[in-house]
Amino acid sequence: xxxxxxxPTILRxxxxxxKVVEGSGATLGELFTDLDNRYPGIGARLVDDGKLRRFINVxxxxxxxxFVGGLDAELSDGDNVTVLPAxxxxxx
Amino acid sequence: xxxxxSIYDQIVAHARRDxxxxxxxxxxxxxxxxxxxxxxxxxxxxxxxxFYRFDSLEQLKVWREMDDRDEEPVVIYHxxxxxEAYPSxxxxxxxxxxGAHYVLVSTRDPETAELRSYRILDxxxxxxxxxxxxxxxxx
Numbered sequence: 001x002x003x004x005x006x007x008p009t010i011l012r013x014x015x016x017x018x019k020v021v022e023g024s025g026a027t028l029g030e031l032f033t034d035l036d037n038r039y040p041g042i043g044a045r046l047v048d049d050g051k052l053r054r055f056i057n058v059x060x061x062x063x064x065x066x067f068v069g070g071l072d073a074e075l076s077d078g079d080n081v082t083v084l085p086a087x088x089x090x091x092x
Numbered sequence: 093x094x095x096x097x098s099i100y101d102q103i104v105a106h107a108r109r110d111x112x113x114x115x116x117x118x119x120x121x122x123x124x125x126x127x128x129x130x131x132x133x134x135x136x137x138x139x140x141x142x143f144y145r146f147d148s149l150e151q152l153k154v155w156r157e158m159d160d161r162d163e164e165p166v167v168i169y170h171x172x173x174x175x176e177a178y179p180s181x182x183x184x185x186x187x188x189x190x191g192a193h194y195v196l197v198s199t200r201d202p203e204t205a206e207l208r209s210y211r212i213l214d215x216x217x218x219x220x221x222x223x224x225x226x227x228x229x230x231x
Contacts, residue, residue, distance in 0.1 A: 008188075009164075009189065009190075009191070010188045010189070010190070055185070055186060055188065057148045057151065057152070059148075059152050062149075062152065064148045064149060064152075066148075082152065084151060084152065084155055085186075085188035085189065086145065086146070086148070086186065086188075087116070087118075087134075087145070087146040087151060087168060087186065087188075088138075088143070088144060088145035088146065088182075088186045089143070089144060089170060089179070089180065089182050089183035089186045089187075090114065090138075090140070090142050090143035090144060090180060090182045090183070091114070091141075091142050091143075091172040091173070091174065091175045091180050091182075092142050092143070092180060092181075092182060
């Protein structure tokens with residue numbers, strides 16, 4: 001089952017500069033585990049303590065995965081996943 | 093960082109308009125050009141005087157658009173409404189575009205806008221001069 005994953009600039013040092021990579025998994029969590037096997041270190045940049053890191057946004061076919069089950073979101077062949085750094089901050 | 097007067101003014105105007113909440117947005121430019129050319133106001137999903145976060149779905153839309161046009165975020169700006177235009181610890185922890193100019197505007201003084209620019213790389217803040225180009229608008 002092939003899922004296309006778009007990688008942001010900040011993580012491309014882990015994918016040999018690839019902008020788009022492929023992985024597989026029945027859920028987003030499994031996909032990230034698979035990606036970490038292919039691109040060691042990437043898992044820890046996406047997931048912390050069993051949850052999505054708050055510094056990144058992950059989209060499944062244009063939906064923010066936080067609203068469709070997070071790491072438990074189910075994947076189907078041909079789905080697209082996009083990872084973007086969250087842009088946030090504040091005066092405190 | 094070189095920036096056109098009209099874009100500089102749009103950033104300041106956005107910050108003023110959203111005061112006392114923080115305003116945020118980007119200026120896109122051709123990949124690798126270091127030229128901030130296309131001003132894009134973003135929604136602050138937090139609508140807060142002390143925090144900002146791009147709305148995640150709007151961000152996806154804008155990032156796609158940039159991808160299609162071979163652009164990147166040359167400037168990422170936001171305002172501080174009660175403190176100086178200097179990156180906070182939170183700003184640094186979120187900074188994830190090593191190539192971007194992080195622009196801070198302070199709106200704490202209603203008369204004078206303070207706009208400053210930084211590189212934020214591996215947790216380190218480096219301020220850089222801001223050169224405003226183009227015709228002055230009498231400010």
